[in-house]
Amino acid sequence: MLRALIFDVDGTLADTERDGHRVAFNRAFADAGLDWHWNVLRYGELLRVAGGRERIAHFIESGAPEIPQGERDALARQLHAHKTNHYLRMIDEGAVHLRPGVARLLSEAHDAGLTLAIATTTSRANVVALLEHALPRGALGWFTVIGAAEDAPRKKPDPQVYTIVLERLALSQDECLAFEDSEAGLRSALAAGLRAIVTVNDYTQDQDFGGALSVISDLGEPEKSSRVLRGLPLRGSLVNVEQLHEWHSSSTR
Ligand code: XBP
Ligand code: MG
Secondary structure (H helix, E strand, C coil): CCCEEEECCECCCECCHHHHHHHHHHHHHHHCCCCCCCCHHHHHHHCCCCCHHHHHHHHHHHHCCCCCHHHHHHHHHHHHHHHHHHHHHHHHCCCCCECCCHHHHHHHHHHCCCEEEEECCCCHHHHHHHHHHHCCCCHHHHEEEEECCCCCCCCCCCCHHHHHHHHHHCCCHHHEEEEECCHHHHHHHHHCCCEEEEECCCCCCCCCCCCCCEEECCCCECCECCCEEEECCCCCCCCCHHHHHHHHHHCCC
């Protein structure tokens, strides 16, 4: 029986990457007097490295030989901390909006008594800020468990964050559905034994989503239909709680 929905954050709840995280990274670089700039295309490539600190560290390793070896780790940490401050300010200013159908489905699922949880590689502060800013007052309390970077140092596609969330929920994999937007996120959920729905975005639409129950454009709104790209079909024009129960039961192992 379906009891819980576990959501990724970046790219799934909101298109945070291109106009949120990317901009915040660039602001942190500029503050530090560095002439580094991650354009939209380059950032898409860098997204293969999960985790912002790890992404900066990878960039330094592969593209900034002028930074002495012994200073790289500290620089990545410092830049990432400043980046987080910029990102939080941007959330506060309303720079990031939830994707179609997200607020609607979260609210419907909460009303229907489904447990809600988060499994993300970003930091807890970033998740809390987004949920507090983009959802109705008090909606943060809808989430029984938030698994974030602080809980799971091994980033997706490692299953660690999902495994921790499942433990804290005290539910089995078969009682949950995961929602992801990226191949690394999907691999993480599948490796934790979960079934997953993928909502693609511009950065991830060409990735390999083999193993997902259904791959769709977005969760859909009454005035903006969701499109199925592969996998189980939609009964109506959007994803609602009834649809989730149907997908879940038609895939019961
Ligand atoms: C998101 C990430 C994060 C964000 C940046 O992946 O990889 O690193 O890009 O956030 P997912 P931080 O959606 O699979 O969780 O800088 O806080 O890491
Ligand atoms: Mg994601």
